[in-house]
Each structure stands twice: as structure tokens, then as C-alpha cells.
Amino acid sequence: MKFIGQLLFPLVVLASHIVIILEADSTKDYLSIFLTILLAWFIGFVIDKYRASNKQLVISQNHTHQFKQGLQSTxxxxxxxxxxxxxxxxxxxxxxxxxxxxxxxxxxxxxxxxxxxxxxxxxxxxxxxxxxxxxxxxxxxxxxxxxxxxxxxxxxxxxxxxxxxxxxxxxxxxSNEQLIERMALHNDMTDLPNRRSLLNTINDKIMRAQRFSLIFIDLDRFKTVNDTFGHHTGDEVIKEIGRRFTPFENEATTAFHLDGDEFVLLKELTAKDRVSDFVEQVLHHIQQPIAIGRNEVTITASLGITHYPEHAADMEHLLKYADFTMYHIKQQGKNSYQFYNDEVKAIFERKVLLEKELKKALQNEELYLTYQPKFDLTTHEMVGYEALIRWNNPHLGQVSPAEFIPLAEETSLIVEIGEWVIENVLQQLSHWKQKGHPLLKVSINISNIQIKHEQFLDTLTFYMQEHNIAPPYIELEITESLTSDDKKTIPLLEAIKSHGVGLSIDDFGTGYSSLHALNHLPIDTLKIDRSFVKDMETTKYGTDILKSMIDIGKNLKLDIIVEGIEKEEHVLLLKKLGCRTAQGYYFSKPLLPSEIEEYFLKKMPVAVNRPSH
Structure with missing residues (x-):
């Protein structure tokens, strides 16, 4: 208790003086007793204060100890x-x-x-x-x-x-912050600075008004390495190429790995620098054979080069021009380099204009279809046709498909354009059918991007049902490059084939396809490229090669079509080699639907409609 001394001591004194209190008969005696009790209370008060202080000291000591322990344990x-x-x-x-x-x-x-x-x-x-x-x-x-x-x-x-x-x-x-920063600024495969680091470096050089060259590097046919040797080998090739830039790196030159097989070298410039000599050394290093396990891989590269500030004053255009220049070199034959110049600039500006106009082409009804007939080489009768897209622009005039189709694939417009082609082809067949003309099989060229689109098959079947065209009258022409990964391609093509639609490999012999792939793909037709027809006249073994390709198709029980027929000699030779069907300017150029109807369909007897082979 807090006041035990102040209560206990007076009570003890009071109890010990009870007799004296009872016998006291004067004021003096009572005063003496009162002072004694008061003294006892004071003693109790002192003792209580001591006890309380001692208790508080113990508590304070405990708190201090706990506080000290807390400070020591952190x-x-x-x-x-x-x-x-x-x-x-x-x-x-x-x-x-x-x-x-x-x-x-x-x-x-x-x-x-x-x-x-x-x-x-x-x-x-x-x-x-x-x-x-x-x-x-x-x-x-x-x-x-x-x-x-x-x-x-x-x-x-x-x-x-x-x-x-x-x-x-x-x-x-x-250390963790530096690791995170490094991961954010470096490619995890090659450990070279990445795209973000490149953009930061370019901006810094521009801020300091430092002249430099931007060398955009893309490996040639790298996809073939992945497809042939596997992605693990491809990764090792990328790592080795990254290491080959090390001899060129110094205070004035930095290598960057953007992504995949794309690299950039930034080289500060002085008046004495010869960038062409430097670039040729880089190409030489890239071209050295790469030993990976039991495989030896040789890689070439295409390089596009821009200078700051001569070619552009900002980062975006420097990269864009260098990238386009590199792409231009790839189209010219690869394994070389090109400086951005007026010629490349003109090509680039036309591409920009093409892209701008192509986005409006469907809406403005600038696209249209022509049909090139296919003929039986024995009867010379039309047995089918190939639908070919054309573009007539009010500003650019007639634009070649070879120019605008790759652009459509780059910009993903190919999906929308491809759907337009399918719809219009089936609508045209339906129109001819309603007019009583016989239906013949029509071939439609399909982009790899378009056919891999998740809605492709649904779109195709929807338009076939809407226009009441049976699947056997439709044949899709795909490119050889689609067959390079048959594990993914076969299920896709089998799904199309299950709906009764025919499949043809276009421009056979010019791309990548193995006999193993051909033996397993659910295709119906091989369409041999026109270049092999020209080779019959200009090369020693042209005819033998063409015969071998025809024999391959026949042995695989596939229909064979040869395109590019321009002379009667071609027809006679193809008949001798066992080819049944062909197309080319010898028979007919691509025609408008009205011309197909006027020149051919009206002259054909009305009969039971059946797809040709």
C-alpha cells in the first residue's frame, strides 16, 4: 500500500499509549500524546516516500535496462x-x-x-x-x-x-539498386547496354552537341539459324556476336544490343574518322565462322548508318533513318552497309507516303481485284483462276503489290486487307453463280500474318456461308516460309483442311521447305515459281531441275501448277515433263471480273459446277 507507513506508525503509537490516554487528566498530557502520534506519522511518511522512491528507482532501472537492450539488439x-x-x-x-x-x-x-x-x-x-x-x-x-x-x-x-x-x-x-539499374539498362543475354541505354546515350550526346555515327546492325537470315539448329544455338550465336563488338569499344565507341538480332554501334566522330573503314572491320569480324558444339555457323549482317547532325537532329529520326537504310540494304542483297543519303531518303519518304495512303485505301475504295486464269495444257481450257489484288491511288498511281503488300504486313494492315480480299472474291463467285456461269476453283494468296490471326478461320467460314460458296471452290496459297516450323503449321493447316478448303504452296522452290515437311503438310498443290521456267532457257540444268520438282509433286500425289508461261515452247516442254496445269501471259494476263466473264465464262457451257484440279 502507498500510505502504509503513515497509517501503521500512528496506530502503533496510539495503541501503545492507550493507557496513558485513558489516565491523562491535563492538557499537557494530551498535547504530549498528540506530538508523539504526529512524530510517528512523519516517520511513516518518510518511510513511505523511501519505499516509493526505491520502487520507482527499480522501475526506472528496469526501463533503462530494457531501453539499452533494445538499442543493443537493433x-x-x-x-x-x-x-x-x-x-x-x-x-x-x-x-x-x-x-x-x-x-x-x-x-x-x-x-x-x-x-x-x-x-x-x-x-x-x-x-x-x-x-x-x-x-x-x-x-x-x-x-x-x-x-x-x-x-x-x-x-x-x-x-x-x-x-x-x-x-x-x-x-x-x-548493390541491389545498381543490379536493378543494370538489368534495366542492359540486355540479359549479351550483357550489352540495351535500347533504353541507347536512347539515354543518344540524348546525352545531342545535349553536348557531340558529332557521332549511329550504325544499325541486323543479322542476315538469322531465323534460318534458329529453324535449322534450334533456338539454343541461335542464342549462342547472338552472345558470340555481342562479344565480337568488344574490340571496337572504347571511350568513343559503344555497342548496344536492342533485341533479338539487332545491334547498334555509336561512334563519336572527329574530322579524321573514316567510318567506312571502321564499318568494314565490323563486318569482317561478324563474318568469321562461329563454332558451337559440333556445328559451325557463319553469319553476315546488313548495316545502315546515319550521322548526327548531318542526317537528323533528333534521336527518333536518327534511329528511324538508320533502321530503314539497313532494311534497304537487306533488300539489295544483304551482307553490306549503306550510308543514309538522298536516294535512301527518297525511298523512305515514298514508304511513309505509301503507308499513309494505304491506311485510307480500303475506305476510299482504291483496292480492286483481278483474276489470272489457269489453263489445262492439253485442252487449253480455263480450269480456274488466281485472285490478285491491285491498288490504284489518285496521288501515287498504280502501286505494285510487291511494294505495298510487304508494307501492309509490317503495319498489320494485311489482316484487314486480307479479309477484304476473301469477302470480295467470294462475293464475285456468288455473283457469277447467280448469273448461271460455271464455278471454278479460285486461288487466294494468304499472308503468313493473316493466316496466323486467331479469327482467320472463323472469318473464312463466315464469308463462305454468307455467299453460299462451297469450300472445294476455294484454295489458299501460302508461302514456303510458313512451312519452316511444321510443329505449329500442321495443326493450323489441318484445321483449315478439315473445312474442305484447298491448300497450295506458292512460289515453290524459292523459299524454305524440306521434303519431310512436304510429306507431312496437308497440302493439295505445288505452284512452281516462274523463275524456273526462265531457267529452262538460260541455265544448263534448268530443265532437269524443273522436271525434278514436277516429279516430287507427282510422287507426293500433289497437283502441279507452273506459273510464268509466256511462250508456246514452254507449253510443249511442260506437257512433255508431265505437268497438267499452268498460268501465264501466254494464256492470259490478269483480267478484271467483267473481262473474265466476257472472254471466258460466257463461252463455257453451263454444266454441273465442280472444282477443277
Whole structure:
């Protein structure tokens, strides 16, 4: 109890003086007894105060011990100093952080080198004195002189001149931040700086008005390496190519890996630099054979080059022009380099205009279809036709499909354009059917991008049902490149085939297709490219090669069509080689639907409609 002494002692005195109290007969006796009891209360009061103080001391000691234990157990370094900076308390973590033993640290200045102390006194201390608080990042110095990053906060302890300092070692945090930053700025395959790093570097050079060349590099036929040897080998090739840029890197030259098989070299320029000599050395290094396991791979590259500030004053156009110049070199034959110039500029500007106009072509009804007939070489009768898209633009005139189809594939407009072709072809067949003309099989060229679109088959079947055209009258012409990955291609083509639609490989012999693939793909027709017809007249083994291709198709029980027939000699030779069907200007150029109807369909006898082979 809090007042036990003040109650107990007076009661004891009162009890011991009860007889005296009863026999007391004067005021003096009562006063003496009262003073005795008062003295007993005072003694009890003193004892109670002592007991309370002692109890409070024990509590304070426990709190102090707990507080000290708390300060010692934290991983952060904690120190308390007086206003002069002399330490009065330091926990174990603080000692370990600075690698001192207990008692060796006395002043805060022992924890920093001279330059850091100067910075603290000039920047941190004024703010602390003004606000009573400061927090920031510093560089600490350990006992052995090594430096480490740290996060620090210092605060004035209220109602005292003491200062508490909390320090955290930021080495791991800084290391993680650097790792994250490196991952964000480097390609994880080659460890070369990536696209983001390239953009930062270009902007920095432009800000400093530093002349430089941007060399855009793309490996030639790299997809063939992946398809032939597998993606693991392809990855090893990319890594090796990345390493081959190392000899060229210095203070003036940096290599970047954008993505896939695309690289960039940035080279600062001086008046004496010959960029062409430098680029030829780069090409030479890239072309050296690469040994990967038992395989040896030789890679070439196409390079497009722009200069700052001659060719463009901003990052976007420098990259765009270099990329386009590289693409231009690929079209010209690959394994070379090209500087951006007026000729490339004109081609680039036309491409930009084409893209702009192509986006409006469908809406403005500038696209139309022609049909090139296919003929039986024995009867010379039309047995089918191929639908061919054409574009007549009011500003550009007649634009070749060889020019606008690749652009449509680049911009994904090919899906929309391809759907328009399918709809219009089936609508035309329906129109001829309604007029009583016999239906013949029509071939439709399909882009790899279009056929892989998730809605392709649904779109095709929808238009066949809408226009009431049976699947056997439709044949889709695909390119050989689609067959390079038969694991993905076969299920796709089998799904199309299950609906009764025919499949043909267009321009056979000019792309990539193996006999193994042909043996497993659900195709009906091989369409041999026109270049082999020309070779019959100009090369020693042209006729033998063409015969071999026809024999391959026949042995695989496929229909054979040869395109590019222009002379009667071609017809006679193809009949001799066993080819049944052909198309070309010898028979007819591509015609408008009205011309097909006028020249051929009206002259054909009305009969039971059946697809030709």
C-alpha cells in the first residue's frame, strides 16, 4: 500500500499509549500524546516516500535496462552524443558497422573522411541546427579506411543537449539498386547496354552537341539459324556476336544490343574518322565462322548508318533513318552497309507516303481485284483462276503489290486487307453463280500474318456461308516460309483442311521447305515459281531441275501448277515433263471480273459446277 507507513506508525503509537490516554487528566498530557502520534506519522511518511522512491528507482532501472537492450539488439547503428559530438552511448551494431572495438570510438568525426566531414559541416549541420533534425545519405569510413554508403538520421533529444544518431549500412541496398539499374539498362543475354541505354546515350550526346555515327546492325537470315539448329544455338550465336563488338569499344565507341538480332554501334566522330573503314572491320569480324558444339555457323549482317547532325537532329529520326537504310540494304542483297543519303531518303519518304495512303485505301475504295486464269495444257481450257489484288491511288498511281503488300504486313494492315480480299472474291463467285456461269476453283494468296490471326478461320467460314460458296471452290496459297516450323503449321493447316478448303504452296522452290515437311503438310498443290521456267532457257540444268520438282509433286500425289508461261515452247516442254496445269501471259494476263466473264465464262457451257484440279 502507498500510505502504509503513515497509517501503521500512528496506530502503533496510539495503541501503545492507550493507557496513558485513558489516565491523562491535563492538557499537557494530551498535547504530549498528540506530538508523539504526529512524530510517528512523519516517520511513516518518510518511510513511505523511501519505499516509493526505491520502487520507482527499480522501475526506472528496469526501463533503462530494457531501453539499452533494445538499442543493443537493433541492427541499425545507434549512438548518443553531447552537443560537442562526443559519444556517450554506442550500441554494438554501430561498433560493428565501423569495425571498431568498444571504447575506441569517442567522436563522430572518426566515422568520416575529411571531405565527408567538410560536406556534413557545410550542408547537414546547418539544417540540423535550424530544424533539430536531419536525414540523408552519407559515405562512412571504417577503421581500416574503407568507405561504405549509409543512410543517417540525427535528432535532438528533447529537454537536453543530447543528440541521437541512427545509421544504416546501405551497401546491400545500393548493390541491389545498381543490379536493378543494370538489368534495366542492359540486355540479359549479351550483357550489352540495351535500347533504353541507347536512347539515354543518344540524348546525352545531342545535349553536348557531340558529332557521332549511329550504325544499325541486323543479322542476315538469322531465323534460318534458329529453324535449322534450334533456338539454343541461335542464342549462342547472338552472345558470340555481342562479344565480337568488344574490340571496337572504347571511350568513343559503344555497342548496344536492342533485341533479338539487332545491334547498334555509336561512334563519336572527329574530322579524321573514316567510318567506312571502321564499318568494314565490323563486318569482317561478324563474318568469321562461329563454332558451337559440333556445328559451325557463319553469319553476315546488313548495316545502315546515319550521322548526327548531318542526317537528323533528333534521336527518333536518327534511329528511324538508320533502321530503314539497313532494311534497304537487306533488300539489295544483304551482307553490306549503306550510308543514309538522298536516294535512301527518297525511298523512305515514298514508304511513309505509301503507308499513309494505304491506311485510307480500303475506305476510299482504291483496292480492286483481278483474276489470272489457269489453263489445262492439253485442252487449253480455263480450269480456274488466281485472285490478285491491285491498288490504284489518285496521288501515287498504280502501286505494285510487291511494294505495298510487304508494307501492309509490317503495319498489320494485311489482316484487314486480307479479309477484304476473301469477302470480295467470294462475293464475285456468288455473283457469277447467280448469273448461271460455271464455278471454278479460285486461288487466294494468304499472308503468313493473316493466316496466323486467331479469327482467320472463323472469318473464312463466315464469308463462305454468307455467299453460299462451297469450300472445294476455294484454295489458299501460302508461302514456303510458313512451312519452316511444321510443329505449329500442321495443326493450323489441318484445321483449315478439315473445312474442305484447298491448300497450295506458292512460289515453290524459292523459299524454305524440306521434303519431310512436304510429306507431312496437308497440302493439295505445288505452284512452281516462274523463275524456273526462265531457267529452262538460260541455265544448263534448268530443265532437269524443273522436271525434278514436277516429279516430287507427282510422287507426293500433289497437283502441279507452273506459273510464268509466256511462250508456246514452254507449253510443249511442260506437257512433255508431265505437268497438267499452268498460268501465264501466254494464256492470259490478269483480267478484271467483267473481262473474265466476257472472254471466258460466257463461252463455257453451263454444266454441273465442280472444282477443277
Amino acid at each position: 541492427l541499425d547503428g545507434i549512438a548518443i552524443s553531447d552537443h560537442r559530438g562526443d559519444f556517450e552511448f554506442i550500441n554494438d551494431s554501430y561498433y560493428k558497422m565501423y569495425q571498431y572495438r568498444e571504447g575506441e570510438l569517442t567522436k563522430w568525426t572518426q566515422c568520416y573522411d575529411a571531405s565527408m566531414i567538410e560536406w556534413i559541416e557545410a550542408n547537414a549541420l546547418p539544417l540540423f541546427l535550424e530544424n533539430g533534425y536531419w536525414k540523408g545519405e552519407l559515405q562512412g569510413r571504417r577503421k581500416d579506411g574503407s568507405l561504405f554508403p549509409q543512410e543517417m538520421s540525427i535528432s535532438r533529444i528533447q529537454e537536453s543537449n543530447k543528440i541521437i544518431c541512427v545509421v544504416r549500412d546501405a551497401t546491400e541496398k545500393r
